[in-house]
Structures are given as structure tokens and as C-alpha cells.
Amino acid sequence: MKVAGTAQLPFPPERAYDLMQDPAALQKAIPGCNSLERTGDDEYKLSLKMVLASLSGQFEGKVLLTDHNRPYSFKMLVEGSGKIGFVKGEGVLSLMLLDGGTEVAYEGEAQIGGSIASVGQRLIDTTSKLLVKRFFKKLAKIGSGETDAAEDEA
């Protein structure tokens, strides 16, 4: 499955770039994420709850960040698995200054297996878009210093 799109953040690329490497910010921004910790220089371990169609389950995974080119781009490799399946993917995030803010362009490929592939197939595309949208929306708020306790909707 191809994943591609763009998102806007209301602060400059340097801030956006750093936020996207900050475990505390990421944990808050990633929908359903209940823990995220740094395990190595560019390695993170995370645990999140995923809901898709009639399925829901805990995912344990790791994230690897490489090809750093602050504040322009970096590469992200994600691997996660749980009772309801597994996800494996990699993508490049490019950051660009736009009207004083940042435009993030992401492009990558994901492989999905297990129950989520056979049961939630028709929803994966729209759900992943929705999750990405939520992620950036939250990140925008965190980066702007907004507090939003009431908005834990994921």
C-alpha cells in the first residue's frame, strides 16, 4: 500500500523537525499511542492501540529514523505487530518552509498482514489517511503550545 500526502504545521521546519524526534511529543501526537521510549540514538519502541472495523488490538513496534537532513528531510522505518496483524513500512518525510510555517510531504510504502489485512482491507486506506491527519493536527497543537486534555479522541 502506498502512503503519500502533505500536511501543514504552523511553525518553521526546524521546530517541526525537532518535534518529530521528540518522544514525548510523538507519544501525544500518535493516535492510540500509550507508550513511546527512546531505545537507541534514532530508535524508538512504541506501543499503541489500533481500532479498525471489527478489530481492535494492541500493537508493539519500533521506529527507526535515518538519513537525517535537518530540517529538510528524514526517513522513517516502522515495524509493528500484534494480535490482529502486522505493519511494516518505510517512508520519507520532507519539510519545506511555507508562509512562515511548514509543509510536510510524506511518501512511503506499507505492508500490512494478518487479520487487519483480510478483514479491514477496505478501510485501511481511509483509516491510515485519517490517522495521519490526526497526527499532524495534534502535532500542530503541541508545537504551538496549546494544551488539549479533552481531545484524546484516538
Place this chain on the structure above:
Amino acid sequence: MATTVTKLEKLVGKRVRRREDPRLITGTAMYVEDVKLPDLHHAAIFRSPHGAANIRSIDVSKALALPGVVAVYTGKDILGVGSVVCAADLPGLRKPVHHILAQDRVYFVGHAVAVVIAKDRYIAADGADLIEVDWAPTQAVTDPEKALAAGAPAVHPEWPDNTAFVFDQKGGDYAAAAASAEVVLRQRIISQRLVPNAMETRGVVADWKAADRSLTVWTSTQIPHLARSILAGQLGLDENRVRVIAPEVGGGFGSKLNVYPEEALMGFVSMKLNKPVKWIESRRENFQTTIHGRGHVDYLEIAANRDGTILGLKLKLIQDLGAYHQLLTPAIPTLSVLMMPGLYKFRNIEAQVIGVFTNAVPTDAYRGAGRPEATHGIERMVDILAAELKMDPAELRYKNFAGKDDFPFLTATGLTYDSGDYAATLDVALEKIDYKGLRKEQAKARAEGRYMGIGISTYGELCAFGPSPATPAGGWESATVKVEPSGKVTVMTGCSPHGQGQETSFAQIAADELGVPIDDILVLHGDTAIVQYGIGTFGSRNTAVGGAALHYALQDIRDKAKKFGAKMLDADAETVILEDGHCTDPKTGNSVTFQQIAAAAYRGNIIPTGSEPGLVATRFWEPSNFAYPYGAHIIVSEVDPETGQITIKRYMAVDDIGNIINPLLVDGQLHGGVAQGLGQALWEHGVYDDNGQLVTGEFMDYTMPRARMMPWVESAHTITPSPVNPLGAKGVGEAGTIGSTPAMVNSVVDALSPLGVRHIDMPMTSEKIWKLIHGSKA
């Protein structure tokens, strides 16, 4: 003793209501899931989420630690159990050893890796969730043509070309025919993977009694006796100490013409734990691990003259086998080759089947098993030829039909068709639907810019399986008729019906032969401890083969009853008449009832010379040939260019299935068959992605036909009895599936032919049709 004998109504040929239905519609039928035993344990199976992966390690400790979990077994535990059996054989066939639990690698999504046994089903499922496997995924391949390409990932490392077998068959000289032909046309035709989707998923209960060294297995199967033999072999048990019971079986369509890993696995577990154990397949497991059907890519070539004479047919058939062989997997495409000639008399044929391993669940027999694919191929090619020659497709068919005087008709593939009058059947269909009028209506519709199509399929099929030399595990069938001392009649049949209604039709046959009320007859089946032996149910064989065995057993009962009757009447056994439940001496008019004869036979006071007490007969009947039903299905359709939606306006089915025992059952079989055939033509498709994930893994993504999507089926019959069996029956279990699919595609192609459309691959979804229409306008 002179009596007035009341004439009993003959039941064969009547619409007798199904005697099975009261228990089904009152919820009192017993399926495998309904089997409850003291201390019953439950199994859940941990399966591969990967299409291809090596197993580095398996950690079952967390599962074992879960309260309520009794045991967990993995591949290393089951090495003493025989692997899954494939009964089919072909020269040079490569057979992967498929253990009942995976060893060091998995090769399709759903491959069983471990089994968790617990006190209840929910704990077992929770336990399975706690199993941790360290996977090393490898690249999968699911498209059979990609699997054949150089450098493709190997499904089985020992066979890097992914080729399980190459099978060639020739008849006549196709190359010469093609060289002399005025027209040679080619088309690639796909018969897509289908998921059989029996309403009842699979299920197994195994109960080991160590003291008796005996194992009882309830399983949802079409072949209880073959399953018993196979299970005894896999588990190293005595065949006579294994009892297999197929209770109510909620559909199979060929998918239960198999012995799966779970059957031996439950036997193994029950023997290990000394406890009864149950496994019920979930719907998701059913999608992933019960066989699929079809899976063809066919390259067809037809050679003909401009006057419409078909000279020959060439086929390269790429069969997606899946990752291993189930019971008959490699044999199914060879049936397609046999039926390639359809109803036509051309003599030249050249076929090659390439069986290809893919990282997918195996394909195997699914309603029609090889013949729907063949029929779709030939019936599409005939229409493609008609379009090329600008000839009416009905006329082209008439020109090439084997004639009614050609029977027994030897086909280009070496089959001997038993009986038929193909032109007469098509006559009836064309007349009933007013074909000429429809063509006029179509011309008018086209002038108005509407897309109306008329699709004909004149299908033939090979069924009533079959002569034993032509079947992998014996093709005969058996019947026992046991007249009880009271005159009540128990019939035990070796075919194991799973919804077709033989408890009704066999009772009709027995009632007519013995002259007893149908309510006096009980038909038993599906239990190896009750039934003598049997092959099972598949290939439209129950009536034509099992019914024939019953017919002969009934003749034995009649002969013996006449001997007893004659003795009781002090008459000659050669001249007494057994009719309407009475044995009558025509000289005196004296008679005794069938019930009196039964009582006497068991009382034993008078025994006719050369006879013996009791009134029981068993017959094993071997057919000398298959039977060959055929028919003409015509579909009138209209395509909405705005939405791509196909509407079926009329459906005409004229089928010749030989003599009909019960028209109600025939209608039911036809309607169900048509639904499944239209399902393939219009909606159904089992899709794997390139990583081996089954992306149509539930009913939200796999479109099953619904009642509202079905047309009204107008049905009629011509009858040419089969000379192969004494009932003259041919078989109807698969006819609807085989006839409907090409009729549907031919109809839609005909509708869209003004746009230059020559072929459409199935399923013909609205999206596909819309793109076709709008693409061609662009």
C-alpha cells in the same frame, strides 16, 4: 386370503417435500458444533499471518501459563502423525509434504502453526493470542503467472520453478487443423479464485477411548469413509476402531471433499490428552484455510472455417494450485481438459496444463470442479468465433453440435458421452424465450442507445462420478436395504448427502419398489459405524451412482420377499407378483402383505428352499461410464451505461439431466447452482495481494450473491435417460453452476458488442463494466 389391494401412488417423479426440512427449520438438526460430550475440551489454532516466512522460534510459555489452558502443541510434537493426503496422481507430480502443523516455515496465510487446548473455546482463543513466533518473512508469490517467471520467489525451496506438474493431452491433430483453418482466434480467459463458503464452516470433534483403542471423529465432511481410512493411516490406528460421523453437514460444494490437517490434529490431541476435543472453524479461518475453487488462467485458441465449422481447440491452462495439494488439487484441471470439447463434434484438440505453486490456500474441487472452467472457455470461444464470423451464436452452435444419432459419442478427448439430443434442448430454450423476438427487441434497444444482451451457453458436463478406474479413490457406491421385522425399511447409503435431499429421493425410490408408505422408510448415512462402506458425495453422483446401488439392493429384497411370499401362499416364486405392498398369486388371487412377509422372514418358521432368514440386502454398484447431463441456459441482460450495473431481465434454463426422481429437489439444486455460477460471473473473487495476504477475507469484501440479486429462473427439461444406470438419471448438482457463468458473460459481452467489446473477464463488477464503457468512449 384374497384381499383388495389399494393402488399406491408412485412417488418417483413427484414433487415430494424434503423430509430433512422439519429438523432443519425447527433448529433440532445436529451439526458438529452441537456435539456435547462430558469433559469436552476446546481447541484454537494459531495460524501464520505471513504468506511466506521462516519460523526462527516459537514461544508458547505465556499461552501455557494462562489459567484454563491445558496443552499447546507445535510442529515438533506432531511428527509422528501422517501428513495431509493427496489422492490424485499425475506423471511426475511433485507433492510437498504438508504436515498437520507447520515445521520450520509457513507458506500461506492461515497455515496452522500451533494448537492450544483449553477448557473452553474463549480461553483457547486467548491462549492462541499469547503465542509468540519469531518470524523471518520472505517474499511471497500469489499470481500463478508471476510464479512461473524466472527469478520468482520459490514457494517450496526444493522446486524453484514453482511447477508441480505439466500435463499434456492431445486428440486428433490440432496443428494440422489450425494450418488448414480459415480463421484462428485467440483469447486469454481467467476463471478467478472463488471461496466456496459453505454456510456451515468446518468443524471436528475427536473422542479417544484408550481402553478400547478407539477413536470417534465427528467432522463436517462429504466423505466419511474415505476420511476414516485416511485418518486411521495418519494416526496409525486400526480402521475398524476409527468411527467417523458426518452429522448434519451444512453445505460443502466440494470444499468438504477433503481431509484437512485439523481432523488428524484433533485425533492426535484427543489421544494425547485422553479427552474429547472440539475445534470449530471460524468464518475468517474458513476464508483462509478451506480450499478455494477455480484459479485458472487459460490461453485458448479456436480454429474454424468461415462457414462456422469448428476444426479444433488449443488450450494452455495455468492452474493456481496454492501452496500444497489437498485431496484432489492436481486432478481438477485435468477434468477441464477432458471437458474442453463441450457439446461439439470437432476432433482436434491440444491441451497443456501447468500446475503452479503459489503462496495461497490450495485450490480443489468447488461445485463443478474443472468443468465450469472448461465450459466457460469453450462457450466463450464459440461466441468469440460467432462475433468474428458475424454469425448468430445459436446457429453456430447448431452447426457444431454432436448429432442425436451420434451416441454413444466419442469426444476429441476420449470421453464417451452417453446420450443426448443437444439441438432439441436448444430448440426448447430458444422457443420458450422467443429468441427471434428478443433479437428484434435488441435491435430496437440498440437504436435507442440501450445496451441489451442475449447470452447463450450450451453446456455439457461430466458427472455421476464415476467408473473406479477414472477416479482416485474408487467410483462405485453402496446401499443396504434392511427390512425390519415390522416391515419398516431402513436404507443405508454410502453417499453422504449434505443438503441435496437423498433422505427424500431415496425414500421415494424405495417406497415405489417395495410398495410401502414413504413414512415407513428411514434413510441413514454419514456414519461409518452404521453404513457398510461408501465413497461419498461429489461430482453429482448421489442419485446416478448411489441411487443405482439402492435400486439393485431393492431388487434383491424384492426377489427374496417373493420367495417368502410364494412359500406363504404355497405358490410359485417365479409367478407371484409383488406390487403395492402385496405379494399375490395370480392363479388364486390370494396375497400376503409385505409386512407379513417381513415378519415371517425374521420369525424363521418357514424358510423357502435355498433361502435364509432375514430380509437385508447390500449392493456395491460400479458404473461402467460417467453420465453426461447438458443443457441450454439463456440470459437476457441490460447494462446501464451510467452506472455499469448489469440487470438480468430473463433467465431461461433448459436442462437435460436424464430421468428426474424429484422435481422439487432438482429445482433446488438448479437454483443454488445458478446462484453460485452468477456469483462467479458477476461478483465473487478471492484476491491475494503480492505479499500473500488474502484481502477478501470476510463477507464485507467478498461479495456473496444475495436473494435480492437473483433473477427469476424459468426452468424446463428435456429428458434423454442415461443408459449407464438403471434409474436413467444423470445428475444435477453442478448443472446450474456450469451453465450459468458463460451465459452471463456472453450476455454482457453481447450487450456491449456495439462498443467493440469481445471479452470480459470475471467478475463483471459494475466498476469494471463502467470503466469498459467509458474507456471505449474516450
